[in-house]
Amino acid sequence: MENTGLFLGYRRRPNYFLCNVCNTYGTINNVRMIPFWNFNYCKTHESDGTPRCNTCDRFKTTGQNEYVNLGNNQQLCSECFSTAILHPSKCKRLIENVRKFYKKLGLQVDKKIPILLIDHDEIRRIHPNEQMLNVVGLTTHPPYTVMTISKCSRKGDNVEVQKKEIKKLASGKVSSILLLFGRSEVMIGATLAHEMMHAWLALQGCNHLEKKSFRRHL
Template sequence: MDPEDCKPLLDEVHRFFKGLNMKIRYYIPILLVDQEEIIRIHKKSILGSTIYEKFELDAVNYVSKSIQRGENVEVVKEVEQLPPGRKVRAVLLLYGFPKLAIGSTLAHELMHAWMRVQGYRGLALNIAEGLSQVMAHKWLEWQSFTGDDYMKGTSEKAQFLRNLKEFMKDGIERRYSEAYGHGFREAKWAVERYGLIYTLKHIARKGKLPE
């Protein structure tokens, strides 16, 4: 996905949160970064991250636009100074993936941001990551009803996008790790049984998922 497509996608994910009565009333810079920058910041390659107030990072080299030159793509970078003292200073997304992948990652990271802004602190890793994976999964499901029109057609591209969506949902559902896999399945069970808002309120009070 090109950087110029990021703003419409961000608006789309914000509409998704608003539709769940979880509107994010807080400005958060959303920045596409290349793998070199992700590794510089986190010492490993990851698809996305949420930068909180205590993270020691003053600026991010983000991809502002891309230029097609034959078979190669040249990226143009700019520097974004991160505001100090804010609960959530930025969300970083790894550049170069298709919209569905970046959108689900953005939904995941914005859930982390939403919880931080709402005052959720000290959550167990499997709860925080599990809930964020639930939001990524829900966003992919949401695409079936409100996604781009070209995803609903009969063309090869439309079928490819539908297959990609199902592949990504299946990847979330089958993930093996404790936090992202088991945590997702536990959080999904709670949300399906009690509803998302009740589950979040219970976690805010008790610090754990409802049983």
């Protein structure tokens, strides 16, 4: 019989679920689930300091390898870290693929618009708003000066980030497209495709549309 983590309990007693983090049972009122991963966890792990991957949302389980710290309370599990884009050079092929996709649709986005990797500090600086916590992409319209990621290197369980200031951004209707570093190629690609549509709409003069940023939904 397949082990679903569900314990039927005794007669007239509530069902219990196995927490994949601490391997203890809890009632449905005290356990949350991530259906995609078939992953159950006690609610207490959301506030007890248990490491949680900022890409796949899974908590560190007993016996699992240490999570990699990106700074700004951002952590990645080993699986997500193996596909994470940390260096601008890793974005070049991805950017070209998204541009080719747009070209097939008959949509041209000015290649002079810089596409840059940034961290959460820079997102909060540009938009000092608590609602920006889950933002992973931005299309900027004023000529912002941006602190972009120039290089990353891993030392143990930490990633050391080097930044550089870029002042000469595009001066037209769109000044830059900004992507949160440290996410998988799939997530950054989806973010770029989303933000590039914002850029294209702005270049077409559709500035009356509500401005939204690409967010990851928990």
